[in-house]
Amino acid sequence: MAAEQRKLLEQLMGADQLIGTGAQGRNSQLSITDPKVCRSYLVGTCPHDLFTNTKQDLGPCPKVHSEGLKAEYDSASPAEKAKWGFEFDYMRDMQKYIDDCDRRIETAQRRLEKTPDEIRQTNNLLKQIADLNNTINTGLLEVSVLGETGSVAMALNEMHKIRTAKQQKETAERDLKNLQDTSGPSGHQKLQVCDVCGAYLSRLDNDRRLADHFFGKMHMGYSDMRKGFKKLSSELKGRAPPVRHVEEEDPYSAGGRSGGRGPRYGGGGGGGGFRRRGGRW
Structure with missing residues (x-):
């Protein structure tokens, strides 16, 4: 006071x-x-x-x-x-x-990082989407070959498999998006951390709030x-x-009498020995 x-x-x-x-x-x-x-x-x-x-x-x-x-x-x-x-x-x-x-x-x-279970679910969905995409591309190539040889019935059957794979892929992509939107302790709020002051920001904030x-x-x-x-x-x-x-000496500094350590500056001439952290100044 x-x-x-x-x-x-x-x-x-x-x-x-x-x-x-x-x-x-x-x-x-x-x-x-x-x-x-x-x-x-x-x-x-x-x-x-x-x-x-x-x-x-x-x-x-x-x-x-x-x-x-x-x-x-x-x-x-x-x-x-x-x-x-x-x-x-x-x-x-x-x-x-x-x-x-x-x-x-x-x-x-x-x-804000994902939990181990969320990471596992994300990896599984990504693998599932990649496998379905490969199935679709392979099926389209197969249909092209069957059409050239006149195997219409087999081509139609392959097209049915392709449509099914596309539906499964769309479902997996929706699941992945929902997981990304809601993962993490506050994922539903789409939070991120300001890399200048450390405050939480919401990606849903309007321009005025930002x-x-x-x-x-x-x-x-x-x-x-x-x-x-x-x-x-x-x-x-x-x-x-x-x-x-x-x-x-400054008694409040690292090099002062109460600090118990030598000054942090004074080494190598590289900006007085101060260090840079995490890619930020």
Whole structure:
């Protein structure tokens, strides 16, 4: 509750006017390199600000959003920005939430997969349709040969078999379509998973409902984050992150003192060592 009240006050008064509040005014002299400052906010958009009032609301950011420090960062020279290396922190922050989203997408897609029995029924119907199609083609060839030899009675008998095979094939194709429409836990709804934000979509939705989704805050937030990550990784390709002193490390990062692991960036010059998951950025 206190964090939400503080966030509301920051919006009304400006974050800089609140920096001096808190235990003994400990934030009154924050520098731009202080680990308590949100580096994602300085470089671009903090993920905590992207999904407010959505299903993926992350709550208030635990770090300081200072408009003054953001203005200082924006006016800094390229050399100063390269020395700080906040872009690498921003990439790491975005990748954390992109990876979480990708895991939700994979889980949601597995929930829509067919059961083993549905897969067996599908394979049986496909084999039955293929066999009947082969019977029909062979029968038509046989009728042609019998007609040329004048075996009319045998040709008529073969035509009867062909008509029967065609009816059986039509029945099998209808069964296959019905199985495909209703298979899976929610198959009757024709659900699919959005590969950007992980939400369920129905193929039966009209254009208005689809537009509400694709222009919704959650979808646009993940779309902007993925585009920003891809653009920044391209810009930083071949650049090594700066070497930082211990007191400059971000305590919330994988390389900070509380993370227990080394930074994920800083290897091979391939976009700072960030990885791509599942063919998506």
